Amino acid sequence: MNLSLTLTINGETREIVLDDPRVTLLDLLRERLGLTGAKKGCDRGQCGACTILVDGQRINSCLALAISYHGSSITTVEGLAQGGTLHPVQQAFIDHDGFQCGFCTPGQVMSAVGLIAEGQTGDDPERVREAMSGNICRCGAYMGITEAVIEARGKMSETKPEKAA
Structure with missing residues (x-):
C-alpha cells in the first residue's frame, strides 16, 4: 500500500510516496532525499543528533513517523545558510x-x-x-x-x- 504525503522541506514543496507507513522522518530525509545533515545517533530520541525543525518546533526526527507530518514545513541544517552566507x-x-x-x-x-x-x-x-x-x-x-x-x-x-x- 502506497501512501502519499506533501512536505515543504527547506522551502521546497515535495510530493513523496511511501511504501511503508513506519518510515521515520530521519530515514526519509537521509535515505530517500539525500539530506544527511541530521544524524542517526541513538535512534531512540536520547542524543539529539537527529534534531530538525517541523513548523518551527524542534523534534527528534528518529522518533517521528513521516506520514504524521503531511503538510508540514521542515527545516534541516542544509536549509539554514542563505546562498554563501551561513546562518x-x-x-x-x-x-x-x-x-x-x-x-x-x-x-x-x-x-x-x-x-x-x-x-x-x-x-x-x-x-x-x-x-x-x-x-x-x-x-x-x-x-x-x-x-x-x-x-x-x-x-x-x-x-x-x-x-x-
Whole structure:
C-alpha cells in the first residue's frame, strides 16, 4: 500500500510516496532525499543528533513517523545558510569552536535555532545549557556551544525589527 504525503522541506514543496507507513522522518530525509545533515545517533530520541525543525518546533526526527507530518514545513541544517552566507548560529559555532568531531553539530545547531526562535535563551548560560540538554556532545564541546548560542541570539535579536506598540 502506497501512501502519499506533501512536505515543504527547506522551502521546497515535495510530493513523496511511501511504501511503508513506519518510515521515520530521519530515514526519509537521509535515505530517500539525500539530506544527511541530521544524524542517526541513538535512534531512540536520547542524543539529539537527529534534531530538525517541523513548523518551527524542534523534534527528534528518529522518533517521528513521516506520514504524521503531511503538510508540514521542515527545516534541516542544509536549509539554514542563505546562498554563501551561513546562518548566525552556524557562524557562531565556528567562531566559538562549538564542535570537535562534528557528529552532533547539525542537531546542536538546529536545536539552538529552535530554542532562540522560542525565546528561551536570554544571556544566561545555565538556561542555554538546560534548553540544549536534549543534545549530547560526546566530545564535551559544551562551553563553545553555550557561548555560540548566546552570541547568535544576540546577533539575531539585533537584526529583528522592533514590534510597533
